Amino acid sequence: MAEIVLKTENLGISFGALKAVHDVSLEIEKGKLTTILGPNGAGKTTFFNLVSGLLKPTTGKIYFKGTDVTHLSPIKRVEAGMGRSFQLTNVFPTLTTYENIRLAAQSHQKVGYKIFTNHMKYKEVNLKTEEILERVLLKKKKDTLACDLTHGEQRKLELGMVLALDPEVLLLDEPTAGMAIEEVPAMIDIIRETHTMGTTVVLIEHKMDMVKILSDRLVILVNGAVIADGDPKSVSEDPEVLKAYLGGGVLDEVTA
Ligand SMILES: Nc1ncnc2c1ncn2[C@@H]1O[C@H](COP(=O)(O)OP(=O)(O)OP(=O)(O)O)[C@@H](O)[C@H]1O
Numbered sequence: 001m002a003e004i005v006l007k008t009e010n011l012g013i014s015f016g017a018l019k020a021v022h023d024v025s026l027e028i029e030k031g032k033l034t035t036i037l038g039p040n041g042a043g044k045t046t047f048f049n050l051v052s053g054l055l056k057p058t059t060g061k062i063y064f065k066g067t068d069v070t071h072l073s074p075i076k077r078v079e080a081g082m083g084r085s086f087q088l089t090n091v092f093p094t095l096t097t098y099e100n101i102r103l104a105a106q107s108h109q110k111v112g113y114k115i116f117t118n119h120m121k122y123k124e125v126n127l128k129t130e131e132i133l134e135r136v137l138l139k140k141k142k143d144t145l146a147c148d149l150t151h152g153e154q155r156k157l158e159l160g161m162v163l164a165l166d167p168e169v170l171l172l173d174e175p176t177a178g179m180a181i182e183e184v185p186a187m188i189d190i191i192r193e194t195h196t197m198g199t200t201v202v203l204i205e206h207k208m209d210m211v212k213i214l215s216d217r218l219v220i221l222v223n224g225a226v227i228a229d230g231d232p233k234s235v236s237e238d239p240e241v242l243k244a245y246l247g248g249g250v251l252d253e254v255t256a
């Protein structure tokens with residue numbers, strides 16, 4: 001039986017009268033790439049905010065590798081192996097690409113700037129930084145300030161910073177949002193490669209064409225609740241799903 005690495009049980013949060021996430025029970029299998037799709041305002045980012053600990057749920061529980069992490073801080077969840085990217089890019093703009101990734105790698109290896117820190121540890125951090133630069137296809141931009149990168153490159157850098165933490169589960173919130181169309185295939189390749197290397201990926205995405213190729217499973221969220229869950233082909237042909245998207249006015253994204 002497949003190992004469940006992440007599990008939510010009746011997870012929910014209300015903002016006043018709005019049930020932004022409502023009774024979501026999901027089991028995420030180790031090594032699989034699961035995509036969460038849904039119209040604007042469906043609760044996708046809020047779901048990630050709950051799972052990663054930025055928001056406290058009104059109802060339900062979250063389990064990570066079998067442990068109840070519902071009340072664990074976001075940092076403790078990262079330390080336990082949860083990596084998360086944001087819908088809006090989060091990088092240090094006045095540091096170079098290399099420095100941004102090195103900082104993440106360093107925090108993971110718990111290397112401070114102490115006089116007596118083992119020299120080998122610095123070497124490991126530098127090697128890790130080089131490895132990640134290669135993985136996110138930014139080697140040529142290593143000395144460029146993050147603020148001078150294109151939007152697509154900044155998103156790759158952000159992903160690199162998350163990968164430098166060696167996450168077991170990667171939560172990616174619209175990693176291609178706002179990217180120039182020609183930058184999208186490289187990002188897809190990086191995600192696919194990460195998945196192939198064994199990382200469990202949970203992706204939020206709008207681009208159905210991209211999602212269909214990449215995903216093992218699609219979960220459709222509408223008004224905070226799961227309305228369909230299964231293999232990409234059957235879910236994308238589900239009449240309920242098509243109706244929900246028609247209602248949201250985004251059928252093109254489903255059939256694209
Ligand atoms: N902190 C908050 N306080 C009040 N309402 C919120 C808060 N965060 C989100 N919401 C509301 O919850 C609903 C779900 O928002 P969320 O950002 O999770 O949607 P989404 O599916 O990620 O949408 P998009 O595709 O546009 O990114 C929206 O109606 C939003 O306005």
Ligand SMILES: [Mg+2]
Nearest residue numbers: 044045046087
């Ligand atoms: Mg969102």
